[in-house]
Amino acid sequence: AQRVTQPEKLLSVFKGAPVELKCNYSYSGSPELFWYVQYSRQRLQLLLRHISRESIKGFTADLNKGETSFHLKKPFAQEEDSAMYYCALSGMFSGGYNKLIFGAGTRLAVHP
Amino acid sequence: KAGVTQTPRYLIKTRGQQVTLSCSPISGHRSVSWYQQTPGQGLQFLFEYFSETQRNKGNFPGRFSGRQFSNSRSEMNVSTLELGDSALYLCASSLGGASHEQYFGPGTRLTVT
Numbered sequence: 424a425q426r427v428t429q430p431e432k433l434l435s436v437f438k439g440a441p442v443e444l445k446c447n448y449s450y451s452g453s454p455e456l457f458w459y460v461q462y463s464r465q466r467l468q469l470l471l472r473h474i475s476r477e478s479i480k481g482f483t484a485d486l487n488k489g490e491t492s493f494h495l496k497k498p499f500a501q502e503e504d505s506a507m508y509y510c511a512l513s514g515m516f517s518g519g520y521n522k523l524i525f526g527a528g529t530r531l532a533v534h535p
Numbered sequence: 536k537a538g539v540t541q542t543p544r545y546l547i548k549t550r551g552q553q554v555t556l557s558c559s560p561i562s563g564h565r566s567v568s569w570y571q572q573t574p575g576q577g578l579q580f581l582f583e584y585f586s587e588t589q590r591n592k593g594n595f596p597g598r599f600s601g602r603q604f605s606n607s608r609s610e611m612n613v614s615t616l617e618l619g620d621s622a623l624y625l626c627a628s629s630l631g632g633a634s635h636e637q638y639f640g641p642g643t644r645l646t647v648t
Contacts, residue, residue, distance in 0.1 A: 459639075466538075466539075466639050466640065466641050466642070467625065467627075467639040468638075468639065469636045469637070469638075472636070509578065521566050521568045521583045521585075521590075521591070521627075521629055521631070521635070521637060522568070522580050522583060522591045522593070523568070523570075523578075523580060523637065524580070525570075525577055525578035525579075526577075527577045528577065528578075
């Protein structure tokens, strides 16, 4: 069965420190991977997806099919990055349609 | 353009009752997905509708059902409520494909007493 694992419930760093939020997935087919973010009192929103290969708000994520990982990275954390981050998986297991499998989420806390 | 809206935002029901939640997608979006979020289980997929047809269904009992109207608005219904149904119910809309971004609503907080 498809599964997404985010091993850390909480990641606590100081402003300016590098950040890496880990995500591993289990799926034998071609995955579609996403990072969603939820800031305090705001709705869940897409941060980035692997097919775009973009850098959003300084965050990047590279799909590593060999390690089945999609870790989210930022070289210098900012206080406004504090939020809940969810890794999510989609793909042809859903018939190519919208069915996201979410990880449990990692809370990122950036301290001044 | 207006975002995804959900009504009501908060709901308190008693065990055994039924409840209907509503979701209005972004204009032009034909896909609406529903998710249940709880502290214990996290975000779990309930079902997805596209052009009034259910395309995908998660592992939830038959007490959970949904439908979509011709204007893409969607409703989900939970019958014979149980205490464990207390959760935040999120809907998300998108253009339709697996690689498309899903836009989430603010959620409906359901409390079952």
